[in-house]
Amino acid sequence: MKLHRNLVFAVVDALNLIFNEEEYADKVVQKVLKFDKRWGARDRGFIAETTYEIVRYKRLYIEIAEVKAPFSRPNLFRVFAVWAVLRGIELPDWKQIETVPNRKIKGRFDELSKIRKFKESIPDWMDEIGVKSLGEKRWTKELNALNQQADVILRANTLKTTKEALRANLLENGIDCEPIAGYTDALKLAERGNVFRTDAFQNGMFEVQDASSQLVAEFLDVKPGQRVIDTCAGAGGKTLHIAALMENKGQLIAMDIYENKLKELKRRAKRNGAFNIEPRVIDSTKVIKKLYGKADRILIDAPCTGLGVLRRNPDAKWKLQPEFLEKIMATQQEILRSYSKMLKPEGKMVYATCSILPQENNEQVKSFLASEEGRDFRLIKENKIYASESGYDGFYMALLEKIAEKTA
Known part of the structure; x- marks a missing residue:
């Protein structure tokens, strides 16, 4: 995978607003995606998913990167470099990205992954409350599940359509989704996409709802x-x-x-x-x-x-x-x-x-x-x-x- 400068810069801009300005991640991603109208679905997907992934594992990544808040721009690039190395992405030769030995990053990752609060990336106090409230086994399983990317789930609005009719409508417009067993009006998208631009959404045929x-x-x-x-x-x-x-x-x-x-x-x-x-x-x-x-x-x-x-x-x-x-x-x-x-x-x-x-x-x-x-x-x-x-x-x-x- 080749990294594109403007997309990486957009991720770093987003992280700055979330980590340093304490803005909400969803609002920041919406804002940053408007920076360049030429970005296609894949570009937008990279910015949104990478930002969320780094926010999700913030504690782990900053520990590996050996940086502390407040995060300077060079430090945010360093955190991004950790994310890239752990995904096997070759780092470009840019002056913004400081060379960090891959072996060191992977070594620190292996070491920290043995400790739950780093592996699942949560504050100490939250880890303590989780263990006390749910027990070690349940809490560990929950944290792992809560660190997975959420599916996009739609709820068919039965005031205007049926689940089956909505699915057919979306399929005609190139959006594939499946019903979920045990959930009356739910459809799960086969892959992430901007469903808010569809006529079906504009006409009130569905809402996005877990x-x-x-x-x-x-x-x-x-x-x-x-x-x-x-x-x-x-x-x-x-x-x-x-x-x-x-x-x-x-x-x-x-x-x-x-x-x-x-x-x-x-x-x-x-x-x-x-x-x-x-x-x-x-x-x-x-x-x-x-x-x-x-x-x-x-x-x-x-x-x-x-x-x-x-x-x-x-x-x-x-x-x-x-x-x-x-x-x-x-x-x-x-x-x-x-x-x-x-x-x-x-x-x-x-x-x-x-x-x-x-x-x-x-x-x-x-x-x-x-x-x-x-x-x-x-x-x-x-x-x-x-x-x-x-x-x-x-x-x-x-x-x-x-x-x-x-x-x-």
Whole structure:
């Protein structure tokens, strides 16, 4: 493989923004890919995948390169050189790339690969919490799985098409994808590509959504005509899925504390042909109190550490701080106790996270059930999804039911 100067420079530019400016990797890659309109799919793929790979294994690569933050441009080129050598790519004779003996790089790699925190490239504190929470064996397997590149998964929007019709449409446009056993509306791309440019996407026939994430709305057991509340809707990936399962019948209230995210949801809903969604900004406790006892179904897709989705957000490993876990656990419990009050007796509620840590998941459900607010609820079922077993994102979901009020 021959390295092209402008592509390598683009990768180094991206790493500078991610490592030194602490910008989000996905936003940086989008920005950098706009540098040169002449780049084709292969060029763009090289920039995006190489950037993500170096971010994913940041700790390992900087240890081998013997550099420290803040990272100067020569040091970032040195890190890139480590990546290239480990992939068997011959380094070009450029003044920016300092000659590093291949034998030294490979020797350091062999040595560091025996230590999990370097091999899987994670902070010490995260490694310690993972082992304590999941055990050595499970944690090691999970880290390995979460360091693999994520597949691109589509969810057919059943308000506009079927999975089979969508697959045929995409195939006609040169995009090959396969259904996934056990996932109702999911299609997996045979190879990565920019699906957002297709007419099928512009016409709202699908959304990009990981297979594990697609299980959450189905877990909620919604029915057309119900009043459903998505309490932490964000930009609405799961909201749109719920709307499709409701067949646009009934009321779907999408709530969030961030108005800009709900604006994005409105835009997506229009493209999807989802007309029963009503966005509401949580700007005071009154918004929640007005809905006490009114919902047939509630989804709490709670804020979390995101440790189950590191495959697609590898920079989260370096942004997360140890104190964040305690803080987010308090928030999760507060949300559960407050938002659950909007459920009717005999209504159902799903608590979900994209984390694999039990203290954010089943332990939170146990705490809720033991609380004053949770005493009228019962756990129906839960689903713990591990990347090492499913091949998709790590997720947790619990289905709870509010017990009917006793009559005198």
